[in-house]
Amino acid sequence: MLNAALPDVPVRGREITIVGIDGAGKSTLATRLHQALIDAGHKAILVGKHSTDVPMDAKLSAYVDQLNALVYRRDSRVAQACGDHYWLLALAAWYSLQDRVVIQPALAAGTHVILDNAHHKILARYAVNPAVSTGLAEQVFAHLTEPDLVFFLHIDARTALARKGEFSSLESGHTGGAEEDFIRYQDTVLAKLREHEQRGGWLSMNVTDMDRDAVFRTAIEALADRLRLSL
Template sequence: MTAAAPPTTPARGREITVTGIDGAGKSTLATRLHQSLNDAGHTAILIGKHSTEVPMDEELSAYVDRLNALVYRRDARVAQSCGDHYWLLALAAWYTLQDKLVIQPALAAGTHVILDNAHHKILARYAVNPDVPTRLAEQVFAHLTEPDLVIFLRIGAHEALTRKGSFTSLETGHSGSADEDFVRYQDTVLAQLREQQQRGGWLSVDVTDMDRDAVFKTAAAALADRLQLTI
């Protein structure tokens, strides 16, 4: 009688993060990469700022959803009253649960994760905030899973504003409501993202004069070259 073969452990999934300033096209690219990976026969999930489903656990899903409501679906006046230190720690709690309960189990099961709205932009925003030590912001996110590939969509704030057409107070750093407030703030965030890119070996793509198809083709080529994922 031959012994049964031991169960095989699936190859770890890959985490692909898309980052950039507001209006760079992050969500558009992340959605297309997710769909294309699945269409090509891979198993992939798309994680965004409102992804709260914990597989096979309704109670945890409900808890994560309540935290998401506190962090992202709050009243603007309440948000400003709580202060920057509070929101840094609240965001750290949100990213921690999403990483521990959704991303890490998916990767362990061999599922690829496309991550939109990752913490890199949060770090960039706090790096230009004089009221919160940059080192503190770096520490509270340091334990998160390191992406296998970060795709940095580079675009100037003027061009991003043209694409967006409108913006929120958060997207000006609560500095005002005029177009120049958006441009000034987003350009400082862009500079901080460039610094992170230099330290992290990201794939940096200047999307200023690229249409959506060209951006996707560039990202798809990077997945094939760096991660051996063909789509």
Template sequence: MTSAQMPSSRAICIAGGDGSGKSTQVAALATAFVEQGLTPAVVTIWDVFDDPVMSAKLPYENAADVFAYLKVLSPRSRSHFLFHALHAALDLAEAKSPDVLLLNAYWYKYFATEVAHGGDPAVLRSLAAGFPEPDLTFFLKISAETTLTRKDQPSDYETGYGDFLEFQRHSLRVLDQLSTDLGWTELDGTRDQDEITATILDAIGNR
């Protein structure tokens, strides 16, 4: 699979399953970069809802509407929808001309989730071919059981519309394989969050 070219901004991805601490780390890294005098831009899948121009054109009033729509789609059609939203979020971030792009979950999480939903991995990987490859990807590893303790009210999508633990285990296995294939830096997601942030910043500084 060939990836699209990443823009001139440095791109750092925080990958992981549901409840692994991705958003916590992205927020901490954004703060650290600002303190260094850099301009970061965070990329998350639903950023279009925060953009006044794009959100005004959406037929969904809230996240519940989106998840209701996702539920009736197949893994292939749902992946098209999710990936288009992520491409739009990436466009919004790149338009800010940041020094650093911070990719929260990126296409990796949604690929893993859709494979766990029963999607064909080869087909879904081909759909993701247009996403640029990050400069560095850090994989926060946790167990499905840990995810359950961190998720008081998981969405239907996160449960696979069935058994939460079974679905999460499948999704995490897919992420493990992606990590092996793509050479991610793996971190223990159960460690102290400040320690994880420091480890990531050290790794970035050494590149």
């Protein structure tokens, strides 16, 4: 008796995460890497803080969008009134849901995921917040899917500000509206990201004096070398 042919099981996709302070160029690199994978014939999705589409499930997509609106599209006065602990748990809920219904199914189906705006910057921000336990912040994100490769775009805060041109209150840690407030806060966040880098084996790229094309080329070479992705 002949055995029935086993169904093809797709090779698991790879999760590629991009980390850095505000103004480091994360979204620019994420967009270009996503397009490069598509152009090379790979299945790939770009996931950011406003990615709410759940393939083939309109109701779940609508629910994800509602949570996204609560977390990212809220009035700044309301945000401050809710307090730091609330927003830590709200952000953890958002990242948990996105990981479960968007990222994990994509990886299981053999689709590569480019993740912009990963939770690592959230951890770094809470690590410099004395009102919230660092251990609590790390615990609520600990279950998220471990990325296959993390690009850490290293840039000093003054250069990042020159590239951005303007910044929000959140990007200065709600410490003030002067440029030095942004620089001081972002340098503190950068120091915390460096601590995560040492523990996580990230691929660190000093992009301070690199143009966007050079950053992209370096990242492409890393994808081919470390993840064996043909591009």
